[in-house]
Amino acid sequence: MVAFPPVFGMSAAVVGLATIVAPLAAFLLLGLLRPLRATGTPAAAVAIVAALVSTACAFALVFAGAPREAVADLTVPWLVSAGQTWATLGVYLDATSVPMLAVVTLVGLCVQVYSLGYLHDEPKESFGRYYAFHSLFLVAMLLLVVAKDLLQLFVGWELVGLASYLLIGFWWQKPSAARAAVKAFWLTKLADIGLGAAIVVLYVQTHALDWSPATVQALGPAGATLVAALLFVAVMGKSAQFPLHVWLPDAMEGPTPVSALLHAATMVAAGVYLLVRAWPIFDAAPDVRLAMAWIGAFTGLFASVVACAQTDIKKVLAYSTCAQLGYMVAAAGAGAIDAAYAHLIGHAAFKALLFLGAGCLIHAVHSNELADMGGLLRRLKFSGGAFIVGALALGLYPSKELVLAGVGHAGLQGPLVLLLAAAGLTAFYMTRSVLLALFGPASAHADHAHEAPASMLAPVLLLALLSVAGFALFDSVAPVLVAVRERPHSWLGHIAHGLALAGFAVGFALYGPRRRDALALPGVRAGLAFVRAAAVDRAFQAAYRMGLLAFSRSVAWVDRYLIDGVMNLSAFASQSGAERARRIQTGKTYDYLTAVVAGLLLLAVASVYAR
């Protein structure tokens, strides 16, 4: 094992620990000290300083110049059984976890700074609460990233889900937000059953919870298939893969920065991160990977189609996130895990940029609707420009070619076709959004729109810069981060680019600068897509009613009549038995005397005859 080089003159693992401890301290301070939380901006400062420390540590680790095989392990035994440690708690740094650390902390920092401006009008108390939740999310997400085995990852995974619930429902007074929070929570919990079951199966089969090749060896092919399938169910829930994607669009009820952090850049990527992290298990389960490729590709196309029909800018981006996660899952299914990871990291940057840029637009017109925007670029030069950069990145980002190459290389023609179609659609709907929001005649709201404050612009511009840099330097940066193969300059890349350009062109033609009243033009297709989007929801509701409620009812029946029945029966038996036995104690002296005499008679009979 190659040791990680020291960072800041300290052991790398300690620095890794610091990335978690800083937001943890902020969370505890904000969570426990109500007066501090109620101060508003100072509370936010505490969280932001913690995030800054965290980010600095993470980037120091990235730039420490560690060789790819380097590992830093600072874990303590957590669960020890029969002398064997099967779960650990601590920090495990290697070439997989360190880039993710940097992504999570950087996006987290950007979003926290951005929120200073975006949520400026919030009451001080709930402003502090918001930052407490954000710190909790960072702790949870980092805990997940640095996990050495599935159990710690599970803890982080669930805490992340909790933070997501709390942040989606941040405006809990809004019924739709409260409902969306509950929906996201339950749907991801439903999927998390897979993760829990996978842990159980893994432990039963191997008495270990990690993903080392030795564990996979002990698991055997059938066991690996089962565990991988169960894990993938959890991934589908967290990373919003069809048909478990329905919670993600609703999660847009949360504040836009939350959408950027959790529901675009980091938390939803946790599912894909699990694929990368536990790759040896998936690698040993080709059947599951085939299903992954198809599901991912289908989600990519389906979500792209639906995104074309959305009128809410955040929903467009939400479905786009679904689609891009579908790309990653499909790449993992094709075995191109490095491509999936590269896409994850790139996507985190430009999708956070898109969301934060969209947040600037929303902030300016106080509406999510594309129809209320229009002509905004004239007034919002910086944020509008950043949004355009994000849209271009989404359409053309180089890691997408890696994904396509991986899928093509694996010989999966069907998923490849789906993903290529999705690539064209992606360019189309982003063009549509950009044209509708930023160009054309100014809407009524756009007249008094004004550029976002500096606290919002700074993160947006930083992310835009990073996206551009990632775009330009992809070939030199990506191999360092995720050890991708050489970017294939094959016909696939050209086709993808061609399709994207075609998408841009079609979008431009339909929603061109003179802005024909084009919202209604693809009305037929929009209606169709809407029906389909809603149909999944409705199917879920029906399945929920029929399946889960019937199951619950049967469980309730078993509980009420069988289990409680046994309990009640035994309780009744002992009670009535005691009631009867009680009557022996009449309290009447002559009854006792009679009993004494009867006992004497018995003794006499016994001593005379029972010899």
Add this chain to the structure above:
Amino acid sequence: MAQLAFGLVAAAMLGSGLLAVRSRNLVHAVLWLAVSLIATAAAYVLLSAPFLAAMQILLYTGGVVTLMLFGVMLTDHRHDGGAPGRLSNDSAPQRPWLGAFFAAALFGVVAAALYQTPLPVPAAALDASTARLGELVLGDHLVAFEAISVLLLAALLGAVALARKTDP
């Protein structure tokens, strides 16, 4: 001669005993008990246990019966179903057939056992001088004697403690 004496004693004991348990007047019942106890003392004489006979009369007839008469007089029986105006009456026996059954059953069992068990006829006489009895009680059975004396002390203290009027 011996049979006649036994018959008289037995008739006196059983007759007075029956009246002692059946009499509705409690004072009468206690007095019939005294008669039965005195007849028992006579039986002790016939069984060549003169010291026992003396003690029987002294303790039982002199002590126990007197105590019981005091007990009857110290308690008020008017609320207990006795005839009005008669302080010492007991009401009708309860569940007499149950009592009779158990009495008969116990007697039957013991009688059957006696019938089955061959017992020798004892020697004509037994030297039961008080001196020998005293030596036996204070010799072989000294521990039992001391235990009984402690028990008596404890019982009397307990009786005083129980019957004493306690502070409200």
Add this chain to the structure above:
Amino acid sequence: MPVQPWLLLGAALFALGVYGVLTRRNAIGVLVAIELMANAVNLNLAVFSRLHGNLHGQAFALFGLALTVAEVAVGLSIVILLHRSHRSVRVGAASELKG
């Protein structure tokens, strides 16, 4: 004279006592019946003393006498206590032990 008639006499006396214990409603009546039973036991001890030709039985009969006296003393004090607390010496008066 054989001992069987004496022993039968003792058993009959004991049975009378049992009948009294079970049928008396008055606590003092019960005590009287118990005296009869104790008396029967003492009589048996004297009879067996005669049968075995030694005085051990008589010695135990003496102890039995003492025991009986103690029992009467305690019993009567309980009766007086019962009368004081329940205004009654009926055997059925005290039923606090009812379950």
